Amino acid sequence: MGQKITPNLWFDRNGKEAADFYVSAFPNSKVVAVEYYPNSAEEGLADFQSEFAGKELTIEFELNGQRFTAINAGPEFTFNPSISFMVNFDPSRDEQAREHLDELWNKLISGGEALMPLDEYPYSKRYGWVKDRYGLTWQLMLANPDGEPRPFIIPSLMFTQENTNRAEEAINFYLSVFTDAKLGTSVRYSEDTGPARKGSLMFADFMLAGQWFAAMDSAVEQNFSFNEAISLSVACKDQAEIDDLWNKISSVPEAEVCGWCKDKYGLSWQVIPKIRLNC
Secondary structure, eight states: OOOOEEEEEEEESOHHHHHHHHHHHSSSEEEEEEEEOOSSGGGTOOGGGGGGTTSEEEEEEEETTEEEEEEEEOSSOOOOTTEEEEEEEOTTTOTTHHHHHHHHHHHHHTTSEEEEEEEEETTEEEEEEEEOTTSOEEEEEEOOTTSOOOOSEEEEEEEOGGGTTOHHHHHHHHHHHSSSOEEEEEEEOSSOBTTBOTTSEEEEEEEETTEEEEEEEOSSOOSOOOOTTEEEEEEESSHHHHHHHHHHHOOOGGGOBTTEEEOTTSOEEEEEESSOOOO
């Protein structure tokens, strides 16, 4: 598998249902693998996991080339728009890009809601931001066919609250942590806009371990920030790589548990071996 960094999505008892929904909604998509909770304490099931005995634990699925992991768990964490997923419909690759964008929008908004309505904006002739029925948010965009190509799906980080105006700092930090990393496009605010200061990032994209991500400073005061509902797992080749990444990323000691950690911006990571450890 070529993808080193994988978004992990925390669902409240409906991870398999959600994965099946996304696979049905997105083109060229599939469930790749399912792992299950043990059936009993004798097999390793913890007391607090008793309601999940024998049920799905993780569901690996792929949406048009982007791998995800759904974690089937409890209500401890809920999604918010601090991490969303940009979906690029490129007319240079797909003559029916606009029609396919609208088709996916209609599927995602069923049971959900529009955060930004599907419309024409200065940066795209067709764009909308939608929260789906599970609370996960997606930005659907008709890409500029003359621009530099990007993957179909890109994880996008919104820096809010105390992290506002730190998107550029964070990008530079991540670029220093990962290899095969580079900065892509950067667009800055030309004036103070809400909590975003002039010169901070309206939008930027960057590559880590050969994968594209996006980031922005929020121009609106928000009541949310990063949490464990979406974490980024990094598949490491050996213990030396695990130790190196852990020492660079982990900045919140109380968040360190079973491969999970948080960086200085509150973003959650799982630094794990290529063979996943479930605990």
